[in-house]
Amino acid sequence: MTRLGPRGNLFLAAAALVLASMPYWSGLYDMQLASTALIAAMFALSLQILTGAAGLVSLAHAGFFGVGAYTVYLLGAGSIFVTLPAAMLSAGIAAAVIGPIALRTRGFYFLMTTLAFGQMLFFLFHDTPLGGGADGVFLTRPSMMWTVTKSARPAVFLLLNLVTLSLMYLGLWWLMGTMFGHALLGIRINEDRMRATGHDVQRLKLIAFIVSGALAGLAGHMAALTDAFVSPEILDWHHSAEALLMILLGGIGVLHGPIVGAFALTLVREFGQSVTERQRLIEGMVILAAVLLLRRGLAGWRR
Amino acid sequence: MKLEARGLTRRFGGLIAVADVSIELRTGRAHAVIGPNGAGKSTLVNLLFGTPRPDEGRIFLNGTDITLLPAWRRSRAGIGRSFQRTNLFPAMTVLENVRLAAQGSVHGWRLLRGAREDRGTRDTAVAALDQVGLTAFASDLAGALSHGQRRLLEIALVLATSPGVLLLDEPLAGLGAEETAPVVTLLRTLATNFAMLLVEHDMDVVFAVADEITVMVDGRVLETGTPDAIRRSGPVRDAYLGHRE
Ligand SMILES: Nc1ncnc2c1ncn2[C@@H]1O[C@H](COP(=O)(O)OP(=O)(O)OP(=O)(O)O)[C@@H](O)[C@H]1O
Numbered sequence A: 001m002t003r004l005g006p007r008g009n010l011f012l013a014a015a016a017l018v019l020a021s022m023p024y025w026s027g028l029y030d031m032q033l034a035s036t037a038l039i040a041a042m043f044a045l046s047l048q049i050l051t052g053a054a055g056l057v058s059l060a061h062a063g064f065f066g067v068g069a070y071t072v073y074l075l076g077a078g079s080i081f082v083t084l085p086a087a088m089l090s091a092g093i094a095a096a097v098i099g100p101i102a103l104r105t106r107g108f109y110f111l112m113t114t115l116a117f118g119q120m121l122f123f124l125f126h127d128t129p130l131g132g133g134a135d136g137v138f139l140t141r142p143s144m145m146w147t148v149t150k151s152a153r154p155a156v157f158l159l160l161n162l163v164t165l166s167l168m169y170l171g172l173w174w175l176m177g178t179m180f181g182h183a184l185l186g187i188r189i190n191e192d193r194m195r196a197t198g199h200d201v202q203r204l205k206l207i208a209f210i211v212s213g214a215l216a217g218l219a220g221h222m223a224a225l226t227d228a229f230v231s232p233e234i235l236d237w238h239h240s241a242e243a244l245l246m247i248l249l250g251g252i253g254v255l256h257g258p259i260v261g262a263f264a265l266t267l268v269r270e271f272g273q274s275v276t277e278r279q280r281l282i283e284g285m286v287i288l289a290a291v292l293l294l295r296r297g298l299a300g301w302r303r
Numbered sequence B: 001m002k003l004e005a006r007g008l009t010r011r012f013g014g015l016i017a018v019a020d021v022s023i024e025l026r027t028g029r030a031h032a033v034i035g036p037n038g039a040g041k042s043t044l045v046n047l048l049f050g051t052p053r054p055d056e057g058r059i060f061l062n063g064t065d066i067t068l069l070p071a072w073r074r075s076r077a078g079i080g081r082s083f084q085r086t087n088l089f090p091a092m093t094v095l096e097n098v099r100l101a102a103q104g105s106v107h108g109w110r111l112l113r114g115a116r117e118d119r120g121t122r123d124t125a126v127a128a129l130d131q132v133g134l135t136a137f138a139s140d141l142a143g144a145l146s147h148g149q150r151r152l153l154e155i156a157l158v159l160a161t162s163p164g165v166l167l168l169d170e171p172l173a174g175l176g177a178e179e180t181a182p183v184v185t186l187l188r189t190l191a192t193n194f195a196m197l198l199v200e201h202d203m204d205v206v207f208a209v210a211d212e213i214t215v216m217v218d219g220r221v222l223e224t225g226t227p228d229a230i231r232r233s234g235p236v237r238d239a240y241l242g243h244r245e
């Protein structure tokens, strides 16, 4: 997995500016749609340092997203300065509990183990009183620095999500340039040689798993904040698979691939919904075409 | 440094790949292990490195029992091994290959330093490349190197971990005659500074490098001795040397 250079990052920054200017030229619905895409991008990007970097394909990721989202509900109202770190912390802790067990396995078995753990988290919120009901619950948004009027909400959340995604991207961009980031890349390419040259592979993977889980929790937190609603569905493994699809669609070989993939899939889905009731069919065809024709995903088409 | 193995035994199902092998490596001495295909040479290297663990026997590094230490800890403790089948990071540059190896012992917060900026690992990596003569290829992809260059990089990866003990499993495997000479020179240099175990089929190389030779057949040590003693040994000639020409 490679990172964009300064020119590519400038391009991303320009795209972010376009999104940031949406309140001046677009309707409320489109801003909400942009928020949906931004949250999906955060979620998929948080998975990229596991999948794209270390080569670990996890189906537990939606569980961490859900833990982050439900943390907002469980804390009641409160302040965003409490809910946000709490969401990341609780998702990180969930990852720290699941990681050491799941990471004892490799390949297909890792996929299945994370599936099992993810579904356990799903059932925790779906079937116990903890989650407030199988159909989901509305929640009181935590307070922010200012009171946000109802009409200003789509614009405010759009900007908040945009800033969060940008910070997450910059953080991961930096991380992938560190020795830790390079070690993850080495693990994907040749785990055995990493061990033979002294790397504590198990520990490196666990740290990546926890960081990735905590960031998924952050995405979940932003989703809960944006929608004022959480439901157990967001913990379902389908949601993890969706993030993997976004990575595949956008490009598994580049850090920003999931962002491109999340926006592409959100737009395709929106388009599909507007022309047919079978929007999944369109989604499926677009993904197939992108994966078969582009191999490296939308973001990697030039190489 | 001193690496000492006593009574190592490893079975695979009914097959005894390594049977009651004892061996001692010290700094400044090259210990060659020779023997026919399937004799258990690679398995012995694997056991010394901790993957897999022996069924019986103990391994000591400078007197400390390391029999149960995992491979990555052995690497950090100063044991480096190369592989009979080239085992690199093909999609990365030659420099990044050795740099990753040099980074192996970095842990804690230091891991958050920039990979390109960290001077310590970079200097180690550059020195390792220089030692095997691959400096000119630093920015090539490892996967694009010739076979001979990949064998050199294989050794560079070991050197970049700053080891005291070298376990080299057929470093010359598949090299042509003209490619062999510089590697033999390198091995002779290394032999003076490291505790070295050298698995090798080419007897000319073995006699040129080794201070001591162990002959293995069917997992067992047939004989251990100086090159001269091995050359003269009747049983060794019958069991091994005789069959080779
Ligand atoms: N992981 C394994 N599982 C089962 N059998 C194994 C395993 N590793 C090695 N063996 C067997 O152990 C015996 C010794 O193998 P080893 O690779 O150590 O021989 P070698 O001396 O290195 O041979 P070569 O000169 O061909 O490299 C062989 O019969 C081999 O088939």
Ligand SMILES: [Mg+2]
Pocket: B041, B042, B043, B084, B169
């Ligand atoms: Mg062998």
